[in-house]
Amino acid sequence: MTKLFKEKYKKIFIIAVLVFSISIISTGCSSKKEVKEISVNKIVEEIKNESDISSLKERNNEKLEKLYDINSDEIEEFALYTASSNLKADELLILKVKDEKDLPNIEDKINKRIENQSDSFKDYLPDEYYLMEKHVLKTNNNYILFAVSKDVDKIENAFDSILK
Structure with missing residues (x-):
């Protein structure tokens, strides 16, 4: 038994x-982790609610490729705003990348832009150089935020809050 x-x-x-x-x-x-699907336009609207970007000019695919060497095939959607003058550092870029494995490559391209802009402003426009130095470059899932602004903290908070 x-x-x-x-x-x-x-x-x-x-x-x-x-x-x-x-x-x-x-x-x-x-x-x-559940990935939130939010349109880039909605993120931009949230940023506009928190920060005044009316002095920036909205740009197209060609400008994205020229400034960042980012091909539109790599991204699902984007928003690019730059100052209307080359004498200003203000810039806002929001990308929704198609594939998260492309994030490091795209971040490298953005870092190259940051380096070029910093070099341009370093000796000639110290206030703009200061803005470049306190830029925000961050990712959240397949979204990338790059911002150069006096309101960079507000922009970052808006980006973070909508993608929570």
């Missing part, structure tokens, strides 16, 4: 371990 008793509980134990393992595995698979 003890042998039969041991075999019965051994089977129950194995089944319990299997059920537990399957539940752990399925929980691990389902706990992936």
